[in-house]
Amino acid sequence: NAGVMQNPRHLVRRRGQEARLRCSPMKGHSHVYWYRQLPEEGLKFMVYLQKENIIDESGMPKERFSAEFPKEGPSILRIQQVVRGDSAAYFCASSSGNGNTIYFGEGSWLTVV
Amino acid sequence: GESVGLHLPTLSVQEGDNSIINCAYSNSASDYFIWYKQESGKGPQFIIDIRSNMDKRQGQRVTVLLNKTVKHLSLQIAATQPGDSAVYFCAEMVDYGQNFVFGPGTRLSVLP
Numbered sequence: 001n002a003g004v005m006q007n008p009r010h011l012v013r014r015r016g017q018e019a020r021l022r023c024s025p026m027k028g029h030s031h032v033y034w035y036r037q038l039p040e041e042g043l044k045f046m047v048y049l050q051k052e053n054i055i056d057e058s059g060m061p062k063e064r065f066s067a068e069f070p071k072e073g074p075s076i077l078r079i080q081q082v083v084r085g086d087s088a089a090y091f092c093a094s095s096s097g098n099g100n101t102i103y104f105g106e107g108s109w110l111t112v113v
Numbered sequence: 114g115e116s117v118g119l120h121l122p123t124l125s126v127q128e129g130d131n132s133i134i135n136c137a138y139s140n141s142a143s144d145y146f147i148w149y150k151q152e153s154g155k156g157p158q159f160i161i162d163i164r165s166n167m168d169k170r171q172g173q174r175v176t177v178l179l180n181k182t183v184k185h186l187s188l189q190i191a192a193t194q195p196g197d198s199a200v201y202f203c204a205e206m207v208d209y210g211q212n213f214v215f216g217p218g219t220r221l222s223v224l225p
Contacts, residue, residue, distance in 0.1 A: 004156075033212060040121055042202060043157065043215040056212050091156055099145060099206065102213060104156035 002027050004094050004105035005074075012111045019079040019086070021108045025094030031055075032075040033093040033102055034067055043091060049075060082112045121200060123220040132190040136203035136216045141184060145206040147213070148177060148188045152199045160188070160201075190221075198223045 005024040013019050025032050030051050035043040045059040049069040060067065064082075069075040079086055089109050093102040126132045138146065144165040149157035163170045163177045163186075170177050176189040186203050200220050204213040 006156075035215075042217045043204075045212045045214060048212045059212075093157075101147060101159060101162055103159060104149075106156045 006105035022074040023092030029094035136186040143205040
C-alpha cells in the first residue's frame with residue numbers, strides 16, 4: 001500500500017498525558033499537512049510541513065501542540081497535556097509539491113478520558 | 114431535497130437520479146480546487162480537481178463546474194448509487210503552495 005499511512009488509528013489518553021500521532025507520506029511525497037476534524041464537522045487546517053521545515057502553522061494552537069517532519073522517518077503531531085477538547089480525528093495528507101493534489105490517510109482518532 | 118441538519122447540510126436523492134452538490138469558496142485568488150468524498154470512519158478520498166483556468170472538468174460519472182464570477186463550485190454526480198452516500202467536501206488552495214481550506218461539507222444520502 002503506497003498510500004498515506006497514519007498510526008495509531010485509535011488512541012485513548014487520560015487528561016494530562018501526551019499523544020503522539022505519526023504520519024508517513026505517500027512514496028515520493030515530501031509535503032505533509034495535518035488537519036483536525038470534530039464529529040459532523042469539516043476539516044480544519046493545522047500545519048503544513050516539508051522535510052525539516054514548518055511552512056505554515058497558522059492553524060496550530062499556540063500551546064501544547066507541535067509538529068515535526070524530520071529528514072528521516074514519519075511526521076509527528078504531538079499534543080502535550082491533553083484535555084477532553086482535544087478528542088477528535090486527526091488527518092494527515094501529503095503531496096509531491098506546491099500546488100499539487102493532497103492525498104489523505106485514514107486518520108487517527110484521539111479520545112481523551 | 115436539501116436541508117440543514119445540526120451541523121452538516123444534507124442532500125437526499127433517489128438512486129439513479131443526478132446529484133448536485135454546491136460549494137461557495139472564500140478567496141477570489143484561489144486557483145486550485147478539489148472535491149473529496151468522506152465515508153464514515155475513513156479519510157477524505159480524492160474525487161476530482163479543477164484549476165482556475167477551466168470552468169468545467171469531467172471524470173467518470175462526476176463533473177465539476179467552477180464559476181469564478183460568483184466564487185461557486187459544484188459537483189455533479191450522474192446516476193447516483195448507494196455507494197455514493199458520504200460527506201462531500203470542497204477544498205480551495207489559498208496562497209499558492211500553502212494550505213488547502215475546506216468547506217463545511219454536505220452529506221449525500223441516496224434513497225432506494
